[in-house]
Amino acid sequence: MEETEKTYTAWGLDEGEHEAQGLKPMLTPEGQVELLKAKGVTFxxxxxEQAIEALSGRDTFLHTAAYRKLFQVHREGGKAGQYVKLDFADLLDLDALDGRLRRTFLAVTGDIERIAKTRLIARLADDPTEDGYGIVSEFMQGQRATYRNSIARGLKARAGSSGGADTYSGNLIEHYRSAMPVWVFLEVVPFGTLLAFLLFCADRWGDKALENRHYELTGVKAVRNCCAHQSCIINGFTDGNRASHAPRYRIMEWLSGREVGSARARKEKMRNEGMQQLVTTLAVFDTIEGQRSSDTKAALVELSGALKNHCQRYGEQNAFVSFLSFLAKTIDAVRDI
Structure with a gap:
């Protein structure tokens, strides 16, 4: 996608609306196919014709072409910079696998969120010093004003049954708007607020295990958001996608205890940001105490099989295959699936 000297009226995070040159032009599906052909992708x-149809109605070019970075390119000669034995069918294949991965992990993270919320409410109900109302008040008062106001604005905007209200929980919010108990509050706030509340409880009770779980759940939240927003996952399975921090000790201990790969493989794969978050999600799903959905467990089994099939299909010459294999082994380590 060659840059042009055309002047565009663009919008950016820092500059807002401004005039810009040297930007990539928008391409039709036919132009997108020509661009891929120029980069060595075969059809x-x-x-x-099938590729144009896929780019017109199945998935966007940005999404489908994202997986090309996983394949090798010629380093020298007349084909320097072009991909080695990459067919458009491979891009569609990995796009489909990524979709399956996202759907499965969205179910996994949904189970985790549901169980974490349920166990927290059950623990509060068993505590005679908690009445279910004061803890919400203390949590809200303990937040920074900007965050507290953000939570309140979000709930007020969703309350009621008018056209702008939340169809699914607006009436519940409205009914309890003057005095919201914890069992309602945690039902209607987003995952991020649930995590903030969980950390508040961990500090309140001096519970180190709950604090550790909170930090693990931040990785689960990242996976959930990725899956819900249909972001690519597999295209990040490269050695260059380094994690911003080391994996948590409990997660590495879980991998070791389940004998997932060698110590070297665990260390290498957990340096990858996406893999670290996916593995953390699986470890939490395995260790959380609660009723995990049988449908979710069945989907994990099917995903493991699909990952193994792709490993056989693409062979060891493509580095991303080792990530697929490691993820399949991690899924197989989850208990009772």
């Missing part, structure tokens, strides 16, 4: 197992 043998998927015709150009």
């Amino acid at each position: 043998d197992r998927c015709s150009e």
Whole structure:
């Protein structure tokens, strides 16, 4: 996608609306196919007509072409910079696998969020010093004013049954708007607020295990948001996608205890940001005490099989295959699936 000297009226995070040159032009599906052909992508197992149809109605070019970075390129010679034996069918194949991965992990993170919320409410109900109302008040008063006001604004905007209200929980919020108990509050706030409340409780009770769980759940939240927003996952399975911090000790201990890969493999794969978050999600799903959905467990089994099939299909010459294999092994380590 060559840059042009055309002047565009653009918008950016820092500058807002401004004039800009040297930007990539928007391409039609036909132009997108030509661009891929120029980069060495072949259309043998998927015709150009089928590719145009896919780029017109199945998934965007940005999404589908994202997986090309996983494949090798010629380093020298007349084909320097072009991809090695990459067919458009491979991009569609990995796009489909990524979709399956996202759907499965969205179910996994949904189970985790549900169980974490349920166990927290049950613990509060068993505590004679808690009445279910004061803890919400103390939590809200303990937050920074900007965050506290953000939570309140979000709930007020969703309350009621008018056209702008939340169809699914607006009436519940409205009914308890003057005195919201914890069992309602945690039902209607987003995952991020649930995590903030969980950390508040960990500090309140001096519970180190709950504090550790909170930090693990931040990785679960990242996976959940990625899956819900249909972001690519597999295209991040490269050695260059380094995590911003080391994996938590409990997660590495879980991997070791389940004998997932060698010590070297665990260390290498957990340096990857996406893999670290996915593995953390699986470890939490395995260790959380609660009723995990049988449908979710079945989906994990099917995903493991799909990952193994892709490992056989692409072989060891593509580095991303080792990530797929490690993820399959981690899924197999989850108990009772």
